[in-house]
Amino acid sequence: MFRHKNIFLLISVIFLFSACMGSGTGVKTSQSSENSRPGWTTAPPRHAGYIFGVGSVETYGNTRTAIQRAHESARVDLLSQLRVTVSGDMQTSVRAEGDESRFTSIQKIVQQQTSSRVEEIEMTGMEITETWVNPSETEVWALARMNRAKTESELIFALEDIEDKLLQRGTGSGTTLSRIRHIFPSLKELEERRHLIHQLNFLSAGQKISERKNSRQVDALQTEIQDLLASLTIRLEPENDDAIQMKGILAQTLTSMGFNIHDQNPDLLISLSITMTPVQRNQLHHVVSQARGQVKNPQGRILYALQESGRSSSSDAAIASNKAVEDMARKLADILAAGLFQNI
Known part of the structure; x- marks a missing residue:
């Protein structure tokens, strides 16, 4: 939990x-x-x-x-x-x-994506x-x-308006993907609500918020949205040898960021093709990596594409290769986290 x-x-x-x-x-x-x-x-x-x-x-x-x-x-x-x-x-x-x-990293990345959409x-x-x-x-x-009283009154009015929208929208029905699409506007509104509550707490009006019925209902809704986001499952589908080599560490990286990686009944499929080219120059070992991928729904429809490149170097060939795998896994995980909840 x-x-x-x-x-x-x-x-x-x-x-x-x-x-x-x-x-x-x-x-x-x-x-x-x-x-x-x-x-x-x-x-x-x-x-x-x-x-x-x-x-x-x-x-x-x-x-x-x-x-x-x-x-x-x-x-x-x-x-x-x-x-x-x-x-x-x-x-x-x-x-x-x-x-x-x-x-976790995914929280920070997606929070930035959401916060950038929240009007100041x-x-x-x-x-x-x-x-x-x-x-x-x-x-x-x-x-x-x-004017303290006027400020408090207007902030509470804005808070009530947002909470009404959240409760009317709920969490929807259907598949996990369709429900996440349905609640995506709620992510922005929950962020706006959090800012309003912070301001009201500054005005020592926090008790008035917690005593409201709608506030308690939205808190419960927020927990339901938490569970919904946490239930999203992903299956990785490597398409070449280098991608197969990277599958384990990419799955580990995504899991540490909060994603559910499962092969059975996934909500999303991620196909990956990765090319890692070793180059030796001036007694240094370099690995140039290129990755391309597609995020699909269970029916195979492409939702969006992934593309990333990287370069790792070391005096030891094995270390350079391991660094390339780790760096590419981290980059792909970051891209996935940044775009996933906007593109599905």
């Missing part, structure tokens, strides 16, 4: 706010004498229901870029009040909550309200503001 949970491709740790904060609206930029320095640069405003952040940077001769950096600094300062750990270079990260344990979710309500440049243009200050 642990491996089944490990195959779930979407539970990741850190994707948060430094890259996805909007610049806000109604920004007021001013440049005036030192005597008229805004009070908020030394004492942030206090207003019921709002959170403020102040940021300042040196211009180093480039005021325009400095303004952008000051805005980011103000956002980070605001977020630092919402249980965020801020590093010296203003990159933000979450203090890990719960068991954010190990991830802004922290609703966060805005830069004022920017101040000192008279000598050596410093820029910025003030960020967020």
Whole structure:
């Protein structure tokens, strides 16, 4: 069951706010004498229901870029009040909550593929309200503001919308392949849901989430999707001698990444033709490898093609050959992981 949970491709740790904060609206930029320095640069405003952040940077001769950096600094300062750990270079990260344990290679690869499709979710309500440049243009200050109640309300609304879509879609019926095709949009939505929950946890609204009926139902659905993805089986079909030689290590590599390799009743067939050419030059042994393959459904219909090349070298011919086999197996496994759940 642990491996089944490990195959779930979407539970990741850190994707948060430094890259996805909007610049806000109604920004007021001013440049005036030192005597008229805004009070908020030394004492942030206090207003019921709002959170403020102040940021300042040196211009180093480039005021325009400095303004952008000051805005980011103000956002980070605001977020630092919402249980965020801020590093010296203003990159933000979450203090890990719960068991954010190990991830296999396939999880990392497919997670990247899925995350790249997730639209950046802004922290609703966060805005830069004022920017101040000192008279000598050596410093820029910025003030960020967020309406906490409004932010929480809008995030919960977005969360409920996503959870409704997930529950309406379910996991489908039919073959394993058809069900995985059916739930593929859910992978993106579960990733979006995770980001929304992270933000709500930042606002200390996590208890409101866990108490909702839909939330518990989606958690159960997520487990069902885990089991579905983990049930996908693959049969390797080598088509030449070099591919036969590589079959064992490729199967081992794919298994370690979470795939089920079975010869009986597979959901997918992967045919492979591999050519490994040894070359000796300057007392070094080189092995140039070329691999081509096709991923098919049980009826033999080609779903997509695989192609990869590699080169390994060593002063020992056997070591060069072994390295070539291992490197090609790893490359093919990575390609398969990156494309499988998008092309089936």
